[in-house]
Amino acid sequence: MEVDFSADVPIFLQVAEMIENAVLSGALQEDEQAPSTTEISVRCKINPATALKGITKLVDEGVLYKKRGLGMYVAKGARQKILEKRQRQFYEKYMQPLLHEAKKLELSYEQLAEMLRRGYTP
Amino acid sequence: MSRIEVKNVTKKFGAVTALDDVSVTIEENKIYGLLGRNGAGKSTLLSIITNRVFPTSGEVLIDGEPVLENDRVLGKVYCMSEQPLYPESMRIKEVFKWTREFYPDMDMDYALALADKFALSTRKRLKSLSTGYTSIYKIIVALACNAPVLLLDEPVLGLDANFRDVFYRELIARYSEQPRTVVISTHLIEEAADVVEHVLIINNGRIILDDSTQNVLAAGCTVTGPAALVDEYVAGRRVLGSDTLGGIKSVYLLGLPDAPAPAGVELSRMKLQSLFIHLTNA
Numbered sequence: 001m002e003v004d005f006s007a008d009v010p011i012f013l014q015v016a017e018m019i020e021n022a023v024l025s026g027a028l029q030e031d032e033q034a035p036s037t038t039e040i041s042v043r044c045k046i047n048p049a050t051a052l053k054g055i056t057k058l059v060d061e062g063v064l065y066k067k068r069g070l071g072m073y074v075a076k077g078a079r080q081k082i083l084e085k086r087q088r089q090f091y092e093k094y095m096q097p098l099l100h101e102a103k104k105l106e107l108s109y110e111q112l113a114e115m116l117r118r119g120y121t122p
Numbered sequence: 123m124s125r126i127e128v129k130n131v132t133k134k135f136g137a138v139t140a141l142d143d144v145s146v147t148i149e150e151n152k153i154y155g156l157l158g159r160n161g162a163g164k165s166t167l168l169s170i171i172t173n174r175v176f177p178t179s180g181e182v183l184i185d186g187e188p189v190l191e192n193d194r195v196l197g198k199v200y201c202m203s204e205q206p207l208y209p210e211s212m213r214i215k216e217v218f219k220w221t222r223e224f225y226p227d228m229d230m231d232y233a234l235a236l237a238d239k240f241a242l243s244t245r246k247r248l249k250s251l252s253t254g255y256t257s258i259y260k261i262i263v264a265l266a267c268n269a270p271v272l273l274l275d276e277p278v279l280g281l282d283a284n285f286r287d288v289f290y291r292e293l294i295a296r297y298s299e300q301p302r303t304v305v306i307s308t309h310l311i312e313e314a315a316d317v318v319e320h321v322l323i324i325n326n327g328r329i330i331l332d333d334s335t336q337n338v339l340a341a342g343c344t345v346t347g348p349a350a351l352v353d354e355y356v357a358g359r360r361v362l363g364s365d366t367l368g369g370i371k372s373v374y375l376l377g378l379p380d381a382p383a384p385a386g387v388e389l390s391r392m393k394l395q396s397l398f399i400h401l402t403n404a
Binding site: 005007012049 | 152153287290291294295297298299313316317318319335336339340390391392393
């Protein structure tokens, strides 16, 4: 979990995203224990308050839940939840910059569509 | 409790004003980054907090009590700085032992475990240590002494990348187990940027920035694009500096513009180090 944080997004959001990615990829299963605030902060060399903020966000969104005295666990249905959220964000996060760059390069709609066909094999 | 209040502190060395009416409150159990260029007044401020240097005027309170000649209050603070606190013929293990005389909560087992991690033989004498190892033994004492306030003046001086990594991990692990007030002063800003919760920037003896790291990082941005468009877009904003390359201009701002950037103009966040450079360049 060596992470190189980018300057463009607050670190606590990147921490939350890192855990979400682990759940999406299956590295972290539902009902499995998530890394603790201390583990995250030591491994990523970030302030524990930042790590906690990332964890709290995931708790608020129902991705993680707290087992008293045991730590944080991945909630049932967390993967589906993350999937839906990320799909909702996909346009803004990936399509918009892509379209922005495409327009800058004067790529036509047809050219873009062709690239999409070439690259996308479900 | 371990809150530090610096109140209107001025320090003059002859004709030179090292600190100019500095007031700052360091909240308990947070990690602060104290950043400043060479000679900005960082070490003087830390020395005044620990009563090693007396202010020309103003005062420092720890938990409401003045630090001036107050051993009980000063016992709450451990200040690691370039100045040696021990005779150079002393061996490391004696340093640990003597530190415990002043800091009774010193964790000897942890100090020895750390010495092991840093591959430091406790039989060595201080005078035989390299610059890096001189920092290392001080780091070990600082982390193990269990003082509620740690002031770390250039803790990673001379440390290689691997040991800097060990240091930050140990600091964070120790801090998560037992929160305390930490002030780190360093020139390797990016390495400390994610560790510190709050940033203080001192320049020419004055605190020019005192805010949470998150706010600081949210405020700094770079606007890049054709010069005319950029100038129009940033008009009326607090511009810290600018660079031009061909017809492309980059302007460094504190505080994002309200309007979205026009086509052809890119906005990007500034890292703490860039922000620091632009803030202290003037």
